[in-house]
Amino acid sequence: MNNTLKNIFEPALLQKIEEEGTLMQFKAGNIIMKPGKYVKMVPLLLKGSVKILREDTNGNEIFLYYLTEGQSCASSMSIFFSEKQSNIKAIAEEDSDILAISTEHAMAWFNEYSSWRKFVMQTMERRFDELIQTVDTIAFSKTDERLINFLQKKAQTLQTKTIQITHQEIANELSTSREVISRLLKQLEKKGKLKLSRNKIELL
DSSP states (O other): OOHHHHHOHHHHHHHHHHHHHHEEEEEETTEEEOTTSBOEOOOOOSOOOOEEEEEEESEEEEEEEEEEEOOOOHHHHHHHHOOOOOOOEEEESSEEEEEEEHHHHHHHHHHOOOOHHHHHHHHHHHHHHHHHHHHHHHHHSHHHHHHHHHHHHHHHHHHHEEEEEHHHHHHHHHHHHHHHHHHHHHHHHHHTSSSTTTTEEEEE
């Protein structure tokens, strides 16, 4: 059992998780969840990282937050309570292992195990705070500030200062144009904030 989970859940629940959980493995770039699909499981991230995006009817995307080891998706949790379709898109940011817990067990454990109930509530609270920050950033921050914030979060999640990403990918996730991102990146490079190379950005 993953050491991170051992620090979160009580022994009796850990045994249940090990018995009932289904291990799912994804390569970097794999789509884990799509909008419009019914969510039949709650994911526990054992290894890697996952980015959560919001997608509109035209296929435009905007970045919301990352999941890292020992975390789960608040959107999945809110959906399994209400039995609605997914409204987010989840993509493996790097090779990732996920332990899938059926919604049936997730609901039962909420009433049975205090550590699971606490985990669900803390996850919902944490993600709500992150979503508020995302809304504030979109509403009140300039695009260059959003760009820096996005790169810093990505670097922190991947635990590296060198990020493999194209200007178009950044533009897609920030819901702007590639030309705007390229111009801002060049400005940030001139200011000594980062170093650009082909499909790579190094934060300084």
